[in-house]
Amino acid sequence: MPDASQPLVTVRDLHIGAVTDSGRQVEIIKGVSFDIRPGEFVALIGESGSGKTTIALSLMGYCRPGCSIAGGTVTLDGRDVTAMSEADRAELRGTEVSYVPQSAAAAFNPSKRIMDQVVEITGIHRLMPRAEAEAKAVSLFRALALPQPETIGRRYPHQVSGGQLQRLAAAMALIGGPKLVIFDEPTTALDVTTQIEVLRAFKAVVQKGGVSGVYVSHDLAVVAQIADRIIVLKGGEIQEENTTPKILTEARHPYTRALLAAVDPVPHQPRSIAGLQPRPPILEAIDLHAGYGTFQNGEPAVKVLKNINFRLERGRNLGVIGESGSGKSTLARAVSGILPPYRGAVLLDGHELDGDLKERRKEDLRRMQIVFQLADTALNPAQTVGSILARPLKFYHGLRGAARDARVDALLDMVHLPAALKYRLPRELSGGQKQRVNLARALAAEPELILCDEITSALDTVVAAAILKLLEELQSELNLSYMFISHDLSTVEAICDDVLVMYKGEVVEELPAARMSAEAAHPYSKLLISSVPQIDPGWLDSLDQDPELLAAFSRR
Structure with a gap:
């Protein structure tokens, strides 16, 4: 057992460097020092690029490709991890220190x-016989x-839910007794x-085992439930x-207060839309049904949306909330025509749209745009930002040459990005910048x-808040409506007038x-x-949720 009077982890003056794609040396962690006591849970929080994960990985003696520890020391239970050979570090991982990733899948x-x-x-570390290991695994489960x-x-990973897989990743991290x-x-x-269920499980099993923890996050509300102490990071410091x-x-620091x-x-x-000339809703869904798979007798094998009805008035915002699998994104795909509904109708400003995107008029496509969750997959990695924005300008408005270039600059300015970014590729941008480009592409259609x-679920809380503020500014300037x-209920409350709650494909x-x-x-x-x-x-x-509700709606 570690000496409770001594830190389990000591980080002193840690410097980590990286080499950029152009070969330039940069310092990403700049003289960080902190301790972790036995049994203590410490949170590292900050936005993307703040250095949280880089520091956390260094506690295992690991650096991502292109990165290296340039100075300082990391000691774990009195052993200098930074001075070890790679073979000694491999022996350490899984037994002394282990890792639960963001994506268990x-x-x-x-x-x-x-x-x-x-x-x-x-088995790798020859810790115990297989039968004993399986018994320990079951006790962790x-x-x-x-x-x-x-x-x-006995199941395969695809046969369990995301929340279950995340807890199984924790069992895998804990089984070696780190x-x-x-x-x-x-x-x-x-x-x-x-x-909530995953946080409760993590907290209970770590406290029972007397294990120390490092929790990397950008969400202070989550961190508040599990951490004894919080370290706020920005720019590697x-x-x-x-x-x-x-x-x-x-909180003393302005950045902490912003978080x-x-x-x-x-x-x-x-x-206020009082006094405006009455017009049909900008968007209306009537008895909408959609699903996936082979069609038989006019209906798909997997039915997802059932009898969806709503109206979105011009100048207002409609939120759609629900957990994964509730049908939210399928609704967006059905409304946009990416997934043609098999029953019902979608009306844009009173005009019924063809269910299939490929059959819709160019003007209908222009008037209703979609911004996807993951800008990484929505933006062509081989095209510069300028080329990405130029394409809809040519398609919808026929802009070319100097007029098109000027409009690209104006679009970037509209989403608060410098014009020089038009020469960059998506991989050279931060997550927030990529999502702004994603939004600018939609705005190009007017x-x-x-x-x-x-669109904010993959972003840090500060960056997400900035995107929400930008959406409100654009709505005021351009008279937009949003679905x-x-x-995230708090996100919807911050941007929407009305909310639909979806569960199993129904409102x-x-x-x-x-x-x-x-x-x-x-x-x-x-x-x-x-x-x-x-x-x-x-x-x-202190959270006391009705166990019957949890049982009725559990997909965990």
């Missing part, structure tokens, strides 16, 4: 059973509140209801460090309606966004609302 081999992967480290702990290990576990944004991709209660109530403000965005103020499909798909409730938290009546809506983390260290421990 990417960490598991889809062709191997779960149990084989969870116990693999015990039970401690992590996984269903059917005795048999879940002193330190690094959790790298392990709940970022999860729905709020699933996130520590901005502030203190106990969790003091960071949450007495706190971004957790609880200002509620949306509805725009639309009246933009479908936003989870905003999200699983179970519709309310004004401003009254959502207070007046939601459907049990599923109440469960979603109660699962949004609060900036209160005691919130998770």
Whole structure:
């Protein structure tokens, strides 16, 4: 057992360098120092590029390709990790220190059973016989509140939910009996209801085992539930460090205060449309049904959307919330024509659209644009930003030459990006910059309606808050309407006038966004609302959700 009076981890004057694509040397971690005590949970928070994951990985003696430790020391239980050979570090990983990744799906081999992967480290390090390892795995599955702990290990990764797979990744990290576990944004991709269960399971199993933890995140509300101490990072440097209660109530650094403000965005103020000439809603769905797979008798093999009806008035914003699998993104695809509905109608400004995108008029395509969740996959990696924006300008407006170039500059300025970015490739931009380019491409068409499909879910809270502010500015300037798909209630409250709550392909409730938290009546809506983390260290421990609701709506 580590000496409780001595730090388990000591980081002193850590410097990490990197080589850019052009061969230039840059310093990404600039003299960071901190300690972690035995049994302590420390959070590293900050936006993308702040250095959180780079520092966390250095505790294992690991640097990403192109990076290297340029100075300083990292010691784990008295052993200098930075001075070890790679073979000694390999012996350390999985037994002294282990890692839970952001995407458990990417960490598991889809062709191997779960149990084989969870116990693999015990065989590599010859820690215990296979039968003993499997028994320990089952006890961890039970401690992590996984269903059917005795048999879940027989399944393959695709046969369990995302929340279950994330907890299985934690079991894989814990089975070797490490002193330190690094959790790298392990709940970022999860729905709020699933996130709560996963956080509870992580916290319980780590506390019971007396393990120290490092929790990498950009979300202070999540960190507040699990961390004893918070280290705030920006630009590879520590901005502030203190106990969790003091960071949450007495933050000194402006950047920490910005992080706190971004957790609880200002509620949306509805725009007044009184006195405007009555017009049909900008968007209307009537008895919409959609699904996937081979059609038989006019219906698809897998039916997703059922009897969807809504109206979006011009100049207003409609939010659509629900967990993964509720049908939110399928609704966006059906409305946009990417997935033609098999029944029902979509009307744009009173005009019924063809169900298939390929059959719609160019003018209909121009008026309704869609911005996708992942800018990385939505932007052509081989095209410069300028070329990406030039294409819709030519297609919709016939712009060429100097007029087109001037409009590209204007679009970049519209989304608060410098004109010089038009010469860069998407990989040379940050996540927030890429999403702004994604938005600028939609604006190039000069639309009246933009479908936003989870466009802030992959972004840090500060960057996401800036995107929401930008959307409001653009709406005011360009008289836009938005349909905003999200699983984050606070995001929807910050941008939308009205909210549809979806569950299993159906709308179970519709309310004004401003009254959502207070007046939601459907049990599923109440469960979603109660699962949004609060900036209160005691919130998770005091959360008392109806077990019947959890059982009824659980997909975990």
